[in-house]
Amino acid sequence: MAAPRGAEPARSRGRLGQPFGRGLAGLLGGAAGVAVAQLVAAATRPQAGPLVAVGSAVVDAAPTPLKEFAVRTFGTYDKPVLLGGIGLLLAAFAVLTGLLAARRPIVGVAGAVLFGLVGAVAALTRPAAGPADLLPSATGAMVAAIVLHQLPRRAVGAVRSGPPPFGAGADRTTEGASGPGGAEPVSPPAPDVAAPEPEPGGAGSTRRNFVRAATVVAGGTVLTGAAGYLLTQIRNRDAARSRQTVRLPAAARPAGPLPAGVQPGFHTPNAEFYRVDTALTVPRLEVDDWRLRIRGRVDRPVELRFTDLLRRELVERDITLNCVSGEVGGPYVGTARWLGVLLAPLLREAGIQAGADQVVARSVEGMTIGTPVETVLDGRDAMLAVGMNGEPLPHDHGFPVRMLTPGLYGYAGACKWLTELELSTFDDFDAYWVRRGWAARAPVKTASRIDRPAPFARLSAGPVRVAGVAWAQRRGIRAVEVQVDDGRWQPASLAPVPSADTWVQWRYEWRASTGAHILRVRAVDGRGEVQTGQRATPFPSGATGWHTVSVTVG
Ligand SMILES: Nc1nc2c(c(=O)[nH]1)N[C@H]1C(S)=C(S)[C@@H](COP(=O)(O)O)O[C@H]1N2
């Protein structure tokens, strides 16, 4: 077998050129498949694209410690890193498929089918999936199958007719020269079904053939990718327009001006408000398509449109929202002026049935967030928010409607991109994060943070203003105390607040003396309970401990 194959001059020369061509052919097949799938996803549902679907499945399946590691290591880049990683894996898989498909084109088809299956299973098993979510992966796999069937085999023999690339051993004649000394392989190589006969024009024309086919595929892929990108831009622009056309009515019960003495920075600007969610692509919804169903253990299921919501009495409230995964002293907390519809009257109209103790909020992309019914009904301003700091909700923060429950961490009361409220029970249903071990009931813990001086700041001796925020939504903050090194806890002065549901700004005038110092803060909540200094990790119900900052006064 070695002799005839070795007799093909083209193959006797390009030992590096061939694998390169086949690998490239595989890569092109994979890229073409992904591009087509992304285009179809852009036209149907972006969340159903194989990259995003597989990425979301990975996010959901990843054990909590791994997720925490990812967030710790990559911060807000965790999502691009994940998608990039999946892309790299896919590329490696495509190259491998190309290498194998050169001899056995059926392997190319099998590789494409496998690619399509993984994407389709991921898309179809997403919580909010429908049968149409099969389309992106299916069409992508079909295109990849055709390319992976046709292109890699054309790379066989498709090497330069001139000197071999990279001066690769021109005298090594056979593919079988893999064992020591170039012995014949023990098992005969596969029948050479795929390798085309040397064409009349010789290796040069074979190569031209391959290059032509590869160029067509590459060009088609770039065009398809561009079309997908454009379509995404258009849809995003439509969503942005939908948001811009929203005219929020004035609140029937406005929040009024902030009390005199509140310092700048009390409201967190929308663009700076922390964002925490599992969405790999931000759902960009349009108000006209939006519906909210209230169902489950209710006497009268309801379906509301956005305009129905705006016709109800709107309230405006300053509320601090924070994330259970925030570390002591961390950034996952913000305060906004929210405009929305109180949830309690809405649920009462639907008729909450006896025994229902959990409101399960669902979002368009399948998040579930469970909130105790008693919490919604106990008089706090649990609401369906439509406005944030005087604007419609930004897309990142749940446009057009999100839930907010003062006093609960976000994962237990603040569902974004809301589309359904199901009255249920804690026995019957575990929400997304509860299934992953986080506490089912999650009142915020008393916390305080030093915002200045910054950690490791170098200060000059004399008066230094130490300042920050403290929060214990619903209970409020009665006092904040600062400790320098191991000295006595000193009372900080507090700015006024609009309600117990917001953070409190505090400051302490420190007479700094030369040397290295440690500053500590703790708060006392409205019930007189002192914030614990006991360190606890965010998992499973929120971090505790005193925020500490080291500074040098010189
Ligand atoms: N649909 C959806 N809503 C969600 C989440 C999510 O992942 N998906 N994350 C929750 C969590 S953990 C928090 S802390 C808040 C954060 O809200 P923000 O991003 O507007 O600050 O949203 C909550 N609502």
Ligand SMILES: [Mo]
């Ligand atoms: Mo969160």
